[in-house]
Amino acid sequence: MTVTVVVGRLGRAHGIRGELAVEPRTDEPERRFAPGSSVVCGGRRLTVKTARPHGQKLVVRFVEVADRTEAETLHGKIIEAEVPDDEIPTDEDAFYDRQLVGLTVRSGGADVGTVRRVDHLPGQDLLVVRTPTGEVLVPFVEALVPEVDLDAGVVTVADVPGLLNPGQADEARD
Template sequence: MSETTTVVVGRIGKPHGIKGEVSVELRTDEPERRFAPGERLVAEDSGRTFVVAGYRWHQGRLLVRFDGLGDRTAAEAARGSMLTALVDPAELPEEQDAYYDRQLVGLRVLAADGTQAGEVTFVVHLPAQDLLEIRTPEGDRLVPFVSALVPTVDLAAGTLTLADMEGLLDDLDAPAEDDGPGPERGSDDA
């Protein structure tokens, strides 16, 4: 049996209707994959197993039917359960050049010249783009996770390489270098 990793995929929300269907607050970018009929999900708190019987989209929300949740009372009892899935750690997202957070966290960060610059400690998801939190000897830094700044991700080697861009891992609030005296100011004692 191959090793697996547990990932959170959603949280059971309010019941929908009287036949046990529930809304699910998603924690995955791949709901069609994680909530496909026959998928087995486990409640994080109780260890209860939920087998997906089917799903559909309704007004922008995912509605799921689970085996064993046959009525509104059973659905209400499951409300709030955080659902997890067991996945192969080597599994990649269906989208090309996409990665799961669990695959990025822990990667060694290399500068363009190949020297080690730090380690990825967290992935921040923002509406415009994702940011990699990188622990460096000087402290934590945030780097936009875009191909122009992170041209290479090598999961097999356990590394990602940053673009050759001056200041990419520098402090934003570091004092500017002194370029000599500034312009002379007049006195207010006129």
Template sequence: MQVVIGRIGRAHGIRGELNVDIRTDEPERRFAPGSSVVCGTRTLTVASARHHGGRLVVAFKEVPDRTAAEKLHGTVLEAVVDPDDTPDDPDEFYDHQLVGLEVRSDTDAAVVGTVTGLVHLPYQDTLTVEVDGREVFIPFVTELVPVVDVAGGFVTVKDVEGLLDPTRAENAASDLVGD
């Protein structure tokens, strides 16, 4: 099983180093020297990793110079993990642990949908949820998703006007404007 751990940004310097936008809560583990990452159809070995100017700068053994580094710009980096493996922090989850969980309302615990995926955005992750045959996006933040119970098979979502039903949001906005 593979999990997204980063996206390659611009080349850094002339020796093949790359800026990496981190998409993991375990960068020290995933980008430790000697560890392997999947980059498209290739497997790369981390030679070194360091923080510079608020970014992670990584050198891979298979990327000898700036020209080779520039060809990787924008590529997603993934790590191979055992399906039974879990992150070290109990408040962190791998995508595959969340997909398939029931989505329950925090007001009455009624099942309102199913998690179908995650979108990894620069500032926060977003749950993709199927609700009555529609795809709904829910920011994966504690304020909106206060409970994640992988063992129990569900997440709880705040019952915020329009969050799970976009037509309710449109109607609420119309009511405010006096439509």
């Protein structure tokens, strides 16, 4: 059985032949975007024809994307790869969304919520955390999420006033 994992976000069309800038969201871009590999984008399967580095991004051409006009329709879409449901990332600091969803969020030594989902935005990923007062968004960066302990089922979030309870930020300014 397979599941999908986010491996990138499509940027602007690059050139006139249907190439696209891709912001990788994987620690294995050379594997996920190797010529001949396939990805899923908006329910559509795409086959990588070519991929080359371009600064912090990749420029990728897909077999199924014929020209710039078609490439422009894909701008901003998430790219996913199908992986076996028991596969986990090889990098110890990388996680699939399915590993994070449902984990307890702990801050300042107290359990404060649960990871509901991971949102993949252009600038960074966000943990959507369900707390007793509602959902909050936590940037999934090491400074704010210093530890993920899958064995314990806990994500540690920095104890920053207002991060998990926006009302606290207002109180801290007063």
